[in-house]
Amino acid sequence: MQGTNGSNEEPVPRHAAAIDQSSPASVGDGSEVPRETCTTENLRNGMTFNNDNEVHQEIESTNRSNEEEPTSSNITLIDLRTSVSIEETSTAEVLRSGVNLDNEMQQETQTANRSNMEEPISSNFTLLEQRSCASNEECPEVSKETCIAEDLRSGGEVCSSHDNRELENTESTVVDSRSSARKGGKRKRELEQEAEEKHHYEGFIKSPCEGLRPRGRKEATSGSGNDINKMVDATEKARKARKPSDSLVPRKDTKEKTKGSHRCDLEGCRMSFRTKAELRLHKNNQCPHPGCGKKFSSHKYALLHQRVHDDERPLKCPWKGCTMSFKWAWARTEHIRVHTGERPYKCKVEGCGLSFRFVSDFSRHRRKTGHYVNSPT
Amino acid sequence: MQGTNGSNEEPVPRHAAAIDQSSPASVGDGSEVPRETCTTENLRNGMTFNNDNEVHQEIESTNRSNEEEPTSSNITLIDLRTSVSIEETSTAEVLRSGVNLDNEMQQETQTANRSNMEEPISSNFTLLEQRSCASNEECPEVSKETCIAEDLRSGGEVCSSHDNRELENTESTVVDSRSSARKGGKRKRELEQEAEEKHHYEGFIKSPCEGLRPRGRKEATSGSGNDINKMVDATEKARKARKPSDSLVPRKDTKEKTKGSHRCDLEGCRMSFRTKAELRLHKNNQCPHPGCGKKFSSHKYALLHQRVHDDERPLKCPWKGCTMSFKWAWARTEHIRVHTGERPYKCKVEGCGLSFRFVSDFSRHRRKTGHYVNSPT
């Protein structure tokens, strides 16, 4: 995974985490969290269960379901107003569009929706205005001046002994080091450091212990060969090192589909792995991704879980100008409600008339108040 | 966990995630990801290993180590300039302080550092200016006008059929719904909904299936009693429900230390759990936190891992005005370098003179370039 998620008129995307497990077995059975390099996953959807399913999933471009393996075919809605520029005024351009996004119908009608974007067909719930950004790009960044001292980065190593710019240009010191421009085959930072390097080497007395043997590499370090914790996700390493045969562009495989020789023989599963250890994890419904180590209740889900480690966010918000994207269909489903204003969850308990936009909030309400149907209070 | 992390002159805090596992055992051995409510953890540091260790940790207020169980005693530096107000101008107030934060000495000298804040003692590396915010509070938020259409929230359910304010006050519609003010014992949202409710009920045809049996509650639903996946972190539920005996304020126990009756008999471990299932997970080095399910290589770390699910961030940045806080000492250690400008990692390979501020970047550099010591290129 390497992050980035486009949000537009939505608030800054938030991030969650964390999960657990449950099992017998004895201590130290070698099924701990795997280590070592993994750029992108090598085990994507090798499972078919339903004989014709795999091909089906690769081909079909409509009617995605919530937990189905997403493909990138899912609604890449073109923003009709892409190059409209924004004026100095801070008023939001209001545009209204009626989209039939009934929960039940939404998967089936999404293609139809696009052509009907401008005229509401059947709005059986009220719509909020869509106050969207006028361009497809991200919202303009906070002006650097708004917040004092916001960026200490890229300051590099200011040398106080023979460079007395310190007190003067504190503002101008902040340069944008994020550009990925290269000069003469060298990265920007390399060039910058070359200019300043060896000029002075005063700095540190104790520099951190730099391992003499490269810890991350397998090589000749140990010989036991049975240490599962250190297991390298070697399929991925191999794929990464290998140049794609039919392309000069070394395009990174963001989905990790490469397989190995150790095949899973579980019902309907077509996964294969490079090592026995990985296969063992897989058959134990544990995620072999380095640093993850979760154990799941179903073999099927263990496969779906892999998208957590993927870079792709194949599901897109169908709303105009909204660049939100998702890995899970349910996230998309609920996100759409921030556009529509929909509050589909109504508490049925006598006298409580509360409604909620998200299941989670409804669940919590019932849990905290005891407002379950059949037990009114 | 319930999030919130103060950042000041630092960029907005970023968030990471993800980890894996490795193990034999058979499929479906019942050690999957646990479910069900967990407010705060109930298993914190029951392990002592070193007989005098536990008390030591509760008392000691200095010399915190990286992975040690953090207590809240760790440097809650008072901002000496707390109520200085910021002028209209966007110039950062520059203040210089010399702090001896050598990696090796930093743990031992942090108390001393505070009294010496204003005069550099021994700066064996160069300092960057500390351009800090003048108050202890967060940086001023982006003015709402900077970004058009940023906030769709709190719009509630705008009813288009009989409320035609829609097109007019699109800006003013955005009210801050985040206040936690209560009126007459009711929450804000409850009051708002009461005002509008039953007035119209046009909305949804298909409302989502609302479980007739409360899925989240244990009760009389099933009888098997052996389903580990459904296991409730019941100790926590109990603690949550229970009123603290010596306090009228129902202060939430953010650290989940409550124990159960099933004791771990592993060497030096004092953990105990409410259920056999939780104990089994624990002895298997798996995290029993609902939704987590990670398996670890050591019993000891499995305990330390619990802080991931804690709300507390007991480690504070010692830098003036910086409100960053951490769960892991190493994160704090590296964070401090954004203040000091330190770049302790120098590539030792001939001709490469690059230096790095973070281990991770140094590691990556060596991995990608092969610049390991003893293998110059």
Place this chain on the structure above:
DNA sequence: CTTTCTCTGTTTTGTC
């Protein structure tokens, strides 16, 4: 503490 909203492991629903 609150509200809003996204993420995700498991459960429920719907179809054959």
Place this chain on the structure above:
DNA sequence: GGACAAAACAGAGAAA
């Protein structure tokens, strides 16, 4: 050599 704790590493990964 053995604990054991503290520190550091080496990734993952988010954000820009």
Place this chain on the structure above:
DNA sequence: CTTTCTCTGTTTTGTC
């Protein structure tokens, strides 16, 4: 793609 920076499971180091 890049750089900057935080998080965290495991490894290394340091002390007894």
Place this chain on the structure above:
DNA sequence: GGACAAAACAGAGAAA
């Protein structure tokens, strides 16, 4: 009743 996939739920949890 049995698959099986699609949808939904019920938390966790981040952010403000």
